[in-house]
Amino acid sequence: MRPFMILAVTLFFAQFALVPAFSQAPDQTDPLQYADLADLSADAPIIVHATVKEAIKVAPERAPNAPPGTQRFYIIASTQALIRGQGGVGETIRYIIDLPLDGRGRAPKIKKKPFIIFARRSASGGDNVQLVAKDAQIAWTPDREQRVRSLVRELLARDAPPAISRIGSAFHVPGTIIGEGETQIFMETATGSPISITVLKREGQQKFWAVSLGEIVDEAARAPVRNGLLWYRLACFLPRQLPSSALGGDAGANAQQARSDYQMVLRDLGNCPRSRQP
Numbered sequence: 001m002r003p004f005m006i007l008a009v010t011l012f013f014a015q016f017a018l019v020p021a022f023s024q025a026p027d028q029t030d031p032l033q034y035a036d037l038a039d040l041s042a043d044a045p046i047i048v049h050a051t052v053k054e055a056i057k058v059a060p061e062r063a064p065n066a067p068p069g070t071q072r073f074y075i076i077a078s079t080q081a082l083i084r085g086q087g088g089v090g091e092t093i094r095y096i097i098d099l100p101l102d103g104r105g106r107a108p109k110i111k112k113k114p115f116i117i118f119a120r121r122s123a124s125g126g127d128n129v130q131l132v133a134k135d136a137q138i139a140w141t142p143d144r145e146q147r148v149r150s151l152v153r154e155l156l157a158r159d160a161p162p163a164i165s166r167i168g169s170a171f172h173v174p175g176t177i178i179g180e181g182e183t184q185i186f187m188e189t190a191t192g193s194p195i196s197i198t199v200l201k202r203e204g205q206q207k208f209w210a211v212s213l214g215e216i217v218d219e220a221a222r223a224p225v226r227n228g229l230l231w232y233r234l235a236c237f238l239p240r241q242l243p244s245s246a247l248g249g250d251a252g253a254n255a256q257q258a259r260s261d262y263q264m265v266l267r268d269l270g271n272c273p274r275s276r277q278p
Contacts, residue, residue, distance in 0.1 A: 031275045032138065034151075034227040035236050039276070041151045042163070043132040044118035047084040049140055050077035050093060051114045057107075058096070067134075070098040071107040075137075080114065083145065084152045090127045095119060097137055114140035116148060135276060154229040161213055161230040162189040164237050170246045172258040177203050183261040185242070195233075199261040209265055223268060234265075236272035 041047065054076040063072035075095050082089055095117070099107050118136035119129035131137060138144065154160060170185040183199040199209040210222050211230060224230040242262040247255045 030141075030143065030147075032144070033273045033275055034147075035232060035272050035274045036276045037144075037148055037151055038229070038232045038236075039274070040118040040133060040136055040138075041084070041148060042155060044120065044136065045085065046089060046117075046119045046121065046129055047082075047148060047152065048077075048079055048089060048093060048117045048119070049081040049083060049114065049145055050079050050117050052077050052110050052112060053092075055109075055111050063098075066098050069101050071101055072096060072098050073107070073110075075110075077115070077117070081145070083116070083149055084156075089129075092127050093117065093119075094126075094128050095122075095131055097131060098134060116140050116144060133276075151229070159213065161195060161233045162191040162193050164189055164195065164233055167239065167243055167246045169248065170242055170258050170262065171248075171250070172254040172261065174254065174257075175202070179203060181257060183258050185246075185258070185262060185265075197234075197265055199265065207261075207264065209261070209268070226270065231269065232272070235269040238266065238269075240266065 052075055054074075056074040056076070058066075058072040058074055060066070066072045073096070075097055077093050077095075079089055079091055079093060099110070101107055115137045116139075117129070118132050118138075120132060122128035122130045165188045168186045168188045170183070172181055172183040174181045179201065180203055181201050183197075185197040185199075187195045187197075189195055193213065194215055196212050197209060198212065199207060201207040208223075211224055211234070213230075224234060226235075242259045247258060
């Protein structure tokens with residue numbers, strides 16, 4: 001149960017009052033939400049601002065696996081700016097994309113138009129790349145490029161919060177005074193780096209919670225800002241219910257309080273809006 005961490009957290013909260021998460025207003029002008037761009041950026045080792053030079057239709061017989069209602073294109077694009085890509089890319093990139101047909105069965109005209117491409121290197125090598133998703137070519141705007149660049153900086157930061165694999169354990173410890181208590185929730189991550197949530201209730205004070213990216217909560221611990229990478233890792237991937245396995249089989253009052261505190265955290269995080277279709 002990591003008693004050393006309970007002590008460290010308790011000492012921290014005794015000295016610092018945490019404020020609830022600050023919620024940024026969502027972008028009202030762009031249908032692509034933070035989570036949409038984060039999904040694409042996190043999966044793409046190559047992100048390029050490019051302009052389509054040629055969009056060559058692929059004959060249906062040469063694209064038998066193309067989804068119904070789409071036209072497959074072989075794209076030749078010129079690189080305008082490299083947003084992410086260790087080792088860089090050439091002046092030209094080439095890739096395949098399936099574009100949806102309109103009501104008249106016509107494909108969109110994309111020649112000479114700018115896009116942001118989210119891709120990985122193709123096994124065929126050269127200047128060929130492979131899109132990380134069927135819709136990993138999005139229309140370029142200056143605002144979108146700035147948003148993606150900001151996201152990439154978050155993803156590549158040394159202290160970037162890793163992807164959450166599952167909730168490992170959770171428990172509640174009542175305080176010495178009725179109504180006081182502390183809940184801790186420990187998450188396992190893709191990199192093995194620890195992430196934990198602490199919820200604290202003290203007599204006469206509002207209940208607070210914070211996230212720690214280390215073994216011990218420090219002065220910087222707080223609830224995450226909406227539309228930030230830590231918020232994304234939690235709001236978009238935490239399960240909607242605290243798994244019973246994380247409570248070690250405890251079904252008593254402490255387990256119920258841990259579940260209740262977990263639901264409070266989810267409410268404060270809010271939903272994770274996306275506009276992209278899976």
